[in-house]
Amino acid sequence: MSHEDSAAYNPPHEDDRIDGRVADQSKVGPPVWVKRIVLAIVLVGIAYVVYLLSAAFFPRWWAQRVADQVDGSVSRGTLWGLFYGFVFSLVPLLMLFQLRHRFYSWTWRGILAVVAIVLAAPNWLTLSVVAGNSRAAHAGERIMDVDAPGFRAAALIGVIAGVALAVIITVLSMRLKARRSEVKRLRTERDELRRTRGTDEGSREQP
Numbered sequence: 001m002s003h004e005d006s007a008a009y010n011p012p013h014e015d016d017r018i019d020g021r022v023a024d025q026s027k028v029g030p031p032v033w034v035k036r037i038v039l040a041i042v043l044v045g046i047a048y049v050v051y052l053l054s055a056a057f058f059p060r061w062w063a064q065r066v067a068d069q070v071d072g073s074v075s076r077g078t079l080w081g082l083f084y085g086f087v088f089s090l091v092p093l094l095m096l097f098q099l100r101h102r103f104y105s106w107t108w109r110g111i112l113a114v115v116a117i118v119l120a121a122p123n124w125l126t127l128s129v130v131a132g133n134s135r136a137a138h139a140g141e142r143i144m145d146v147d148a149p150g151f152r153a154a155a156l157i158g159v160i161a162g163v164a165l166a167v168i169i170t171v172l173s174m175r176l177k178a179r180r181s182e183v184k185r186l187r188t189e190r191d192e193l194r195r196t197r198g199t200d201e202g203s204r205e206q207p
Contacts, residue, residue: 055134062125063140067147077150084122085158092116093166126155 070077095116099109129140130152144151 055128055132056136058125059129059132059134059140060136063129063143066151067143070148070151072147074150077148078154081151081154082158085155086162088120088122089159089162090166092120093163094169097166097170123159126152
């Protein structure tokens with residue numbers, strides 16, 4: 001190696017390599033698991049705040065909306081309770097049961113799950129009045145006792161009927177799908193058997 005080549009070749013100093021590694025390490029953020037824990041804590045905090053705000057507002061608001069519809073009538077309270085309990089449990093459950101199909105991507109499954117939970121909002125609101133311990137929940141109970149008689153019991157009956165019908169529909173659809181698959185398999189086997197017999201008879205007829 002000539003003097004010019006040796007002068008041009010200047011290997012990095014050990015301190016420079018150490019400084020480079022330190023600089024690279026300084027650019028690296030916290031580990032992924034730390035970010036996930038922080039994100040989970042933030043989401044839990046937000047969910048708790050939303051729950052507190054919801055518990056302080058929605059039970060009384062929902063009870064007042066139901067009271068406006070029922071207007072103190074037992075028959076109307078029963079009908080509205082059956083309607084809300086049945087429809088808003090049957091439809092969300094049927095949507096959730098669709099998640100078993102493999103052709104749905106995880107994105108669409110998440111969207112369907114969120115939509116199903118939102119559609120069940122009337123039943124969630126009624127549950128917040130019945131099972132809640134906040135002042136708004138107790139106020140909602142008093143409002144329903146006076147202005148919406150029969151609504152809560154009818155809503156419970158509607159929920160039970162909606163869940164039962166959703167399960168029956170899903171089970172019947174699964175059995176029907178299994179039968180169709182079985183029929184398709186048997187037809188395929190029959191066609192293959194016919195082709196095999198036709199091939200054998202043709203080979204026998206040849207001289």
